[in-house]
Amino acid sequence: MNIQDQLAKKICSELNLDEEQYEIIRYGAFAIMQISLCIIAVAVFGLLFGVMLQALIVSFSTSILRQYSGGAHASRPGSCAVIGTAVSIGLALFVKYIGNFMNVNTMLIVESISFLIAFYIINKYAPVDSKAKPIKSEAKRKKMRKRSFLIATSYLVLSIVFLLLYQYTKNVNFYIFILDISGGMLFQIFSLTIIGRSVLAKIDQGLTRIMYRG
Structure with missing residues (x-):
């Protein structure tokens, strides 16, 4: 037991x-x-890897939105932990690297495109259910989509707050946090799409064969 x-x-x-x-x-x-x-x-x-706070921001940005938008799910808890950890660390390291080559104007363009994509995908696909947890009620579906929009909007507001703090303090961490939030959000948005679900399903199958064989 x-x-x-x-x-x-x-x-x-x-x-x-x-x-x-x-x-x-x-x-x-x-x-x-x-x-x-x-x-x-x-x-x-x-x-x-020296990106603990950034990786946690990515992780929470992904998981909070996932609660209402749904998306691809790993078949085993271990696979879920591996994928989630790898994505969070990988995105945090990537953001830390590209942050060195981006100015405020470039970051604003990237963020604007990111949130436009997020709102479009949420409107088109969310919520994405699974065979294990099908969403049978249309009222519940509409409620979950609405909450997905609210969470994405809260990410936008938080990003604006961090941008103002960056402008006031010139602390580069606030600059990086904005990119971490959008990185986690975009990964979750990717998992809603047909391509994203297919890619993650193949990764999950590979991990399952490696981790649970025999």
Whole structure:
């Protein structure tokens, strides 16, 4: 019996809960453990590569938007953690590198294009459900799309705040944070598209063969 099963059984035993409530608690415990594992992995590898804060910003930008927009999902928790960590670290390193060659005007152009693409893809595809969790209600679909727009808009507002802070302090970190937010957002947007889902599915299949063979 794994940890989430043991925890769910203990809670249900203490509170005298039924089987349906056990499944809810079990899933909640699994989700918390999965999220914690991903955060720890991103933080550890981010620290090793010198981009911990930037990688966490990328990771949270991706995962928060994913809650309502859906998108491609890994078939195994381990594969999900590997893909999430690799993407977060990779994007953080890439942003740190290209940030050295971008001025404010170039960054504004890149950001404008990024958010236009994001709003377009959200409007066209979000939310993207899965076979395991199909969205059967049109009302729920509209609600999730609306919340996806709100989250993307909040990223835009936060980026503007960081831009003002950069202009006031000339602290290059604020400049990099803006690119981290859009990088995480764009990866999540990519996972909504047909091409993105196909690419991530192939990566997931490859990781599954490597990590879970035998």
